[in-house]
Amino acid sequence: MKKIAFRTLGCRLNQYETDALASRFHTGSYQIVDFDEKADIYVVNTCTVTNQSDQKSRQTISQARRANEDGLVVVTGCMANNHKESLLESKNINYLVDNERKSSIFSIVESHFRGEAADPEGFDKDLFSYEAAYKTFHTRSMIKIQDGCDNFCTFCIIPKVRGRATSRPQAEIIRNIREVIDYGFKEVVLTGVNIGRYQDGDTNFEQLIESILNLPGDFRLRISSIEPDGFSERFFELFAHPKLTPHLHLCLQSGSEPILLKMRRMYTAKQFRHMAEKLRSLYPDFNLTTDIIVGFPGETEADFMQTKKMAEELAFSHIHTFKYSVRSGTRAERMDDQLTEKLKNQRSAIIRKISEENKRAYIRQMIGKPQCMLIERIGADGIARGYGENYIPAFESQRFKPEYLC
Numbered sequence: 129m130k131k132i133a134f135r136t137l138g139c140r141l142n143q144y145e146t147d148a149l150a151s152r153f154h155t156g157s158y159q160i161v162d163f164d165e166k167a168d169i170y171v172v173n174t175c176t177v178t179n180q181s182d183q184k185s186r187q188t189i190s191q192a193r194r195a196n197e198d199g200l201v202v203v204t205g206c207m208a209n210n211h212k213e214s215l216l217e218s219k220n221i222n223y224l225v226d227n228e229r230k231s232s233i234f235s236i237v238e239s240h241f242r243g244e245a246a247d248p249e250g251f252d253k254d255l256f257s258y259e260a261a262y263k264t265f266h267t268r269s270m271i272k273i274q275d276g277c278d279n280f281c282t283f284c285i286i287p288k289v290r291g292r293a294t295s296r297p298q299a300e301i302i303r304n305i306r307e308v309i310d311y312g313f314k315e316v317v318l319t320g321v322n323i324g325r326y327q328d329g330d331t332n333f334e335q336l337i338e339s340i341l342n343l344p345g346d347f348r349l350r351i352s353s354i355e356p357d358g359f360s361e362r363f364f365e366l367f368a369h370p371k372l373t374p375h376l377h378l379c380l381q382s383g384s385e386p387i388l389l390k391m392r393r394m395y396t397a398k399q400f401r402h403m404a405e406k407l408r409s410l411y412p413d414f415n416l417t418t419d420i421i422v423g424f425p426g427e428t429e430a431d432f433m434q435t436k437k438m439a440e441e442l443a444f445s446h447i448h449t450f451k452y453s454v455r456s457g458t459r460a461e462r463m464d465d466q467l468t469e470k471l472k473n474q475r476s477a478i479i480r481k482i483s484e485e486n487k488r489a490y491i492r493q494m495i496g497k498p499q500c501m502l503i504e505r506i507g508a509d510g511i512a513r514g515y516g517e518n519y520i521p522a523f524e525s526q527r528f529k530p531e532y533l534c
């Protein structure tokens with residue numbers, strides 16, 4: 129039985145794809161081992177959203193090669209698309225597989241061990257032909273509903289590495305979700321690149337959500353990161369459904385109207401504020417989290433003050449704070465007024481501090497309120513830990529035996 133190890137960098141979409149690949153290899157009688165263990169095959173599912181992501185991806189590839197100099201190192205993911213030429217030169221990599229052919233990695237590895245020439249470019253491009261994952265690295269089941277993006281925000285490399293927006297057929301999504309519910313998963317997380325823009329024939333994002341919420345079974349549905357555009361007011365009403373978790377990661381990026389225009393975002397700060405306040409007026413304990421980029425080219429002190437004001441006033445319980453990172457091939461790369469790292473660090477520290485304060489305030493607000501906790505792990509102390517439907521960390525002091533999780 130060959131040993132295979134996986135390492136995933138980046139987003140839940142990558143996590144979904146790795147989980148599905150791991151399940152396929154497990155079905156194929158490969159033994160899944162930890163990435164730190166010596167394995168016959170290493171699959172690195174990379175990310176390229178920032179310079180740091182590239183760096184981490186390169187370090188992970190080197191780590192795999194060091195772990196087994198004779199091992200088979202397969203590299204895929206967004207960095208494989210973004211830095212193809214340089215990675216093809218790398219002696220650390222046996223197979224470089226782009227995102228469109230990632231679902232063929234099992235066949236590529238099987239061909240390799242049959243001694244056949246397995247040129248990844250010879251395999252079909254298919255964004256969605258992944259099997260339902262039962263052998264996963266997560267307690268939740270990620271479900272891919274969409275890939276690619278047509279928005280072309282000026283700072284973003286994703287359309288270049290994930291291609292144009294493509295929606296997965298609704299029937300396939302429903303089948304996939306039924307399968308993972310049958311496997312025993314209690315929480316399903318919808319993922320993609322720009323999921324709010326989902327469209328399969330006449331079925332849009334809201335209608336897809338409704339069809340999932342109407343499925344029988346003891347499960348709850350979570351929407352992962354979403355762009356604040358493409359959905360209607362109906363979307364907000366859906367959160368009244370007991371199966372839809374009252375938490376949304378709604379990407380703001382900036383609170384300044386001029387900067388949002390320069391980023392080519394599809395909404396205004398005013399519209400974003402309306403969405404957040406609407407959710408809170410309908411569901412007072414609704415959990416809103418977000419992404420914010422500080423230090424975008426041309427961001428003045430006044431622009432930053434607008435972002436700081438929205439971060440405080442909209443009380444996001446968590447803010448993923450990114451320092452603007454130049455991505456080669458994006459429009460923002462050619463913009464004037466690139467800011468210094470020093471200024472980016474200062475502004476990033478301010479937003480992170482607000483995020484910490486907001487998180488404490490939100491957790492205080494939720495103390496004493498019932499939460500249905502999805503147990504993720506039981507510590508040696510017997511305490512079960514996990515997350516409630518509002519996506520806040522929770523624990524159950526009743527002593528559990530670790531095997532209770534199985």
Ligand code: SF4
Pocket residue numbers: 277278279280281284285286287321322355
């Ligand atoms: S909507 Fe998101 S994925 Fe699409 S270009 Fe903008 S930031 Fe990138």
